[in-house]
Amino acid sequence: MEISNLIKMQRMFYFTNETLDISFRRKQLKKLKETIKFYEDDLKEALLLDLGKSGAESYLTEIGITLKEISFMEKHLKKLMKNRRVGTSIKDFPAKSYISPHPYGVVLVMSPWNYPVMLSFCPLIGAIAAGNTCVLKPSEYSIYTTKVIDKIIKESFDSNYVACVTGGISVSQEILNQKYDYIFYTGGKVVGRIVMEKAAKHLTAISLELGGKSPCIVDETANIKIAAKRIAFGKYLNAGQTCVAPDYLYIHESIKDEFLEQFELAINELFTSKPFESENYGKIINQRHFDRLSELLKDQFVLIGGTIDSKSLKISPTVLGEITATNKIMEEEIFGPILPLLTYSNIDDVINYINQNPSPLALYLFTSKKQIENKVLKSCNFGGGCINDTVMHVASETLPFGGVGESGMGNYHGRASFETFSHYRSIMRKETWLDLPIRYAPYTKIKNKIVKLFLR
Numbered sequence: 001m002e003i004s005n006l007i008k009m010q011r012m013f014y015f016t017n018e019t020l021d022i023s024f025r026r027k028q029l030k031k032l033k034e035t036i037k038f039y040e041d042d043l044k045e046a047l048l049l050d051l052g053k054s055g056a057e058s059y060l061t062e063i064g065i066t067l068k069e070i071s072f073m074e075k076h077l078k079k080l081m082k083n084r085r086v087g088t089s090i091k092d093f094p095a096k097s098y099i100s101p102h103p104y105g106v107v108l109v110m111s112p113w114n115y116p117v118m119l120s121f122c123p124l125i126g127a128i129a130a131g132n133t134c135v136l137k138p139s140e141y142s143i144y145t146t147k148v149i150d151k152i153i154k155e156s157f158d159s160n161y162v163a164c165v166t167g168g169i170s171v172s173q174e175i176l177n178q179k180y181d182y183i184f185y186t187g188g189k190v191v192g193r194i195v196m197e198k199a200a201k202h203l204t205a206i207s208l209e210l211g212g213k214s215p216c217i218v219d220e221t222a223n224i225k226i227a228a229k230r231i232a233f234g235k236y237l238n239a240g241q242t243c244v245a246p247d248y249l250y251i252h253e254s255i256k257d258e259f260l261e262q263f264e265l266a267i268n269e270l271f272t273s274k275p276f277e278s279e280n281y282g283k284i285i286n287q288r289h290f291d292r293l294s295e296l297l298k299d300q301f302v303l304i305g306g307t308i309d310s311k312s313l314k315i316s317p318t319v320l321g322e323i324t325a326t327n328k329i330m331e332e333e334i335f336g337p338i339l340p341l342l343t344y345s346n347i348d349d350v351i352n353y354i355n356q357n358p359s360p361l362a363l364y365l366f367t368s369k370k371q372i373e374n375k376v377l378k379s380c381n382f383g384g385g386c387i388n389d390t391v392m393h394v395a396s397e398t399l400p401f402g403g404v405g406e407s408g409m410g411n412y413h414g415r416a417s418f419e420t421f422s423h424y425r426s427i428m429r430k431e432t433w434l435d436l437p438i439r440y441a442p443y444t445k446i447k448n449k450i451v452k453l454f455l456r
Contacts, residue, residue, distance in 0.1 A: 001159070003135075003171075007178050009160040010106045010133040019103065019131040019161070022081055026074060028128050028157065033070045035156045036063065036121070039148055043117055046144035050116070051238060052283035052314070061237065062117040065395055069122050072397045072414050073129040080129070080418045083427075091454040094431040101422040103131035104205065105181035110172070110195070112187045113141035113285055114241040114335075119209075120149050123184045124162070126417025132182070133161050137175055139187075140168045141285055180204055182421060186243075189406060207410030207420055209243070210403055211333050214362040215354055216246035216390065217376065219347065220254050222366035226388070228262035232270055234364070234390025236317045239282035240337035241289075244362040244384075244391050247334055248323075250350045253343040260319070260341075264304050267317045276307075276314050284313045284336065293336040296329050303341065325353055347372060351379045359383070359405035364390045383407050 018024055036043070043063055047053040053062075073080075081101060088097040107127050111120040120138050127134045136153060138146040146166055153164035165175060176198040185195045186209040199206045216234075218227050235246045251259050271278040284290040290313045297306060297318070305318035315337050323329065323340040330340065344350050354360070363385040365376050373387055383403035384393050393399050394413075402411025412420045438447045438454075 003165065003174050003178060006159060006163055006165070007106055007135065007180070010135065010163070013158075013160040014103075014105050014133045019133065022077060025129055025131060026077060028161075029070050029074055029077075029125065031156050032121070032125070032128070032152075033067060033074075035152045036066060036070075039152055042148045042151075043145065046142075046148045047117065049144040050113070050142045051241070051285060052281070052312075053238065054279050057237070057280065057282070058117075061395075062115055065118050066121045066125070069125050069397060069413070069417070073125055073418070076415065077129055077418075080415065088428065089454075092428065092430070093436075094434055095428050097426070097428045100425045100427055101130070101418070102425050104421060104423055105132060106135070107132045107182040107184065107421060108135050108137065108175065108178075108180045110137045110175075110183070110185045110187065111139060113139035114238060114243070116142040116145040116149065119186050122417065123186070123412060123421075126412055127182075127184070127421045128162070129418050130421035132421055134163075135175065135180075136162065136164045137172060138164065138166065140166065140171075182206070184410075184412075184420070185209065192408075207402070207412070208408045209401075209410075209412075210361065210406065210408040211243040211335070212358055212360040212403070212407040213247040213330070213333055214244055214360040214364070214382075214385075215248055215250060215350070216364040216366075217250045217347075217350055218252065218255070218259060218366040219369065219372055220252040221368040221372075222255070222388070223368070224255060224259050225262050227366040228259060229266040229269070230389050231364070231366075232263060232266040232317070234392075235339050236267070236270065236281070236337050237391065239284060239315070240339075241282070241285065241335055242391065243335075244394055245335075246339065246362075246364055246390055247360070248330065248340045248342065249319075250342050250344050250353075253345050256341075256343050260303060263319065267304065271317065275305075275316050276309055276312060281314070281317075284315060287313065289336070290315070293334070293338060296334065296336075296338060300329070305337075347375065351376065354380050354382075359403070359407055361403045361407035362386075362391070362393075381405065 044055045044058045047058040083098045083100045085098050088095050109123045138149050150164045179202045183199050183206045189210050192208045192210050271281040275281040300320045301322040303319040303321040305316035307316045318338045320340045323342050359381045361383040363382040366388050386393050397414030400411035400416035401413045402408055438450050
């Protein structure tokens, strides 16, 4: 079916008002949950083939989070859909005012390859809960997972309600040439700019979940052993192919050696001393990205790791030293298991460096000093983050997730997902048994005095 016809069908279905009913939305969420559970093993196998993810990691970072998101919507949907009463000024008496959530209509969700299950289904769940119809376009790079996602969508929904469209660049271009009521895109900045440009032609509302160089700071008061373990977890999860992974590390110069010792121990604990043989360590998505990352390693001073295997598309957990702020590897998001390490003596220098560059998607700070915590949070602009941990804020349905500036716009997860895919209409309901004459012309001096009393 042509994409233009698919969207026409979805728009026609949307205007039947069937998606406005809470029972309809609950039924669709339940159906999706049941189908995902049915294909759980298939999803795990596909994620293993695409990204080398173990079954445990696939559930922890993808399937489990998706099911949890559905459960949240099922539990809170009635409350989320309610109109919210707000105050009404005495000048509008007699009247009542309220804010009413309403779906946008036909929405497009475009998802990436690095977390193909979570980043396809979590926005879709928000779109369904808010009462929209949806076209889902998963990445063509996560070949095996996209096939299972397509199967789940087809078995769960009629295409005039939710449809999965697969294919490469030409398909994406055709999809983006259509008119939608909302677009939700997760991916890189280059395509993000294209998506925004296409949306602008139709004045379509948009959310962009992008990325950036997320800093991780460890000061001299941090619990070094815990910091090392949690940073290793966040950085090398999914072989570093995580948009909120620590992209570079700023360590206080007084603890550099001790941190590196603990960091290497943490890596070995997570993936053994032979990570290429560990079932818990993933692979790079494809040859192109493997070659890009391999090129970044050339002529670098390696502190930990640095080995590559072109046959399995694996790069060992790596830390680079002798890095300066002007090094090539500091120019763009790494998106792989390579971690540049820089040292500092004054936290102000770190803050200045962060603020001189585009606002990152995430920021992580390890410290036991509240004063340092407050200073960094007050001074730096970033999407979200953690104090004394990494990446875990993404898994919370109570925390809206999103970027700022070049790292994105808009947010989602939990309540924020419902709000993102809803337009909040402001409604005032006036009574007719009283009609104050002061609002109508002619405006006499007495009327003007009364109006001033009301509007001060």
